[in-house]
Amino acid sequence: MHAVGIVAAAGSGLRLGADRPKALVPLGGRPLVCWAVDTLRDAGVADVVVTVPASELRAFATVLPADVRIVVGGDTRTASVRAALAALAVVGTADTVLVHDAARPLTPSDVVTRVLAALAAGARAAVPVLPVVDTTVTVDDDGLVTATLERAALRRVQTPQGFALATLLDAYDLLPAGVELTDDAAVVRAAGVPVVTVAGDERAAKVTVAHDLAVAELQLGGSG
Ligand SMILES: Nc1ccn([C@@H]2O[C@H](COP(=O)(O)OP(=O)(O)OP(=O)(O)O)[C@@H](O)[C@H]2O)c(=O)n1
Numbered sequence: 001m002h003a004v005g006i007v008a009a010a011g012s013g014l015r016l017g018a019d020r021p022k023a024l025v026p027l028g029g030r031p032l033v034c035w036a037v038d039t040l041r042d043a044g045v046a047d048v049v050v051t052v053p054a055s056e057l058r059a060f061a062t063v064l065p066a067d068v069r070i071v072v073g074g075d076t077r078t079a080s081v082r083a084a085l086a087a088l089a090v091v092g093t094a095d096t097v098l099v100h101d102a103a104r105p106l107t108p109s110d111v112v113t114r115v116l117a118a119l120a121a122g123a124r125a126a127v128p129v130l131p132v133v134d135t136t137v138t139v140d141d142d143g144l145v146t147a148t149l150e151r152a153a154l155r156r157v158q159t160p161q162g163f164a165l166a167t168l169l170d171a172y173d174l175l176p177a178g179v180e181l182t183d184d185a186a187v188v189r190a191a192g193v194p195v196v197t198v199a200g201d202e203r204a205a206k207v208t209v210a211h212d213l214a215v216a217e218l219q220l221g222g223s224g
């Protein structure tokens with residue numbers, strides 16, 4: 001198996017509200033995107049493509065290792081991954097791809113290993129997940145609770161998500177232009193591909209709002 005990695009880092013991080021794109025925000029003195037690249041490389045995935053905002057090419061090139069390929073992303077995560085796949089399609093020997101969020105900087109490489117193991121065992125798509133621990137409800141437009149969901153069947157989905165490369169390329173080809181999905185597993189599911197789950201890790205939490213970054217700094221302090 002020859003795996004390549006995509007790190008989606010072209011988002012702006014509106015909900016974090018920092019003074020720069022989220023992937024460039026420092027955690028423990030290093031940009032989030034550098035941590036995410038390390039997660040893949042620590043698991044043996046050496047060939048990595050990073051999607052970045054067009055306006056920040058130089059800033060990303062300054063902080064990323066020289067052998068990481070940088071690709072301009074799109075206005076949505078779906079568009080950014082599409083752009084990275086277009087760059088990967090010309091690569092050659094890779095048969096497996098991992099798509100990871102720059103916004104999940106402290107993902108242990110064990111998670112990558114579990115995803116790769118599921119693919120090696122024959123899955124065409126594998127995602128790390130965690131159980132939902134809170135009572136989870138739906139609400140109407142007025143915020144009134146309309147139903148309590150059956151929690152046992154719910155999972156929180158993390159990254160990296162792993163795919164047979166041909167499967168992900170085909171699924172993105174089939175996805176109509178303009179359809180935006182929140183993750184790559186949804187793209188392959190839309191193409192009818194079954195998605196296997198493996199155990200995620202709380203440390204792979206996504207940095208979305210300022211509190212998440214503060215938690216990540218604490219996590220780093222506790223592990224170092
Ligand atoms: N156009 C986009 C949007 C998102 N992403 C990436 O997808 C990951 C998950 O997205 P999210 O955490 O929602 O990041 P943002 O879109 O930047 O956040 P926000 O919605 O708060 O602006 C991030 O690593 C982000 O950089 C991307 O590559 N291209």
Ligand SMILES: C[C@](O)(CO)[C@H](O)COP(=O)(O)O
Nearest residue numbers: 077101157158159182183206
């Ligand atoms: C891909 C993802 O991290 C899976 O949980 C997530 O969907 C991306 O976050 P977004 O806020 O939906 O862009």
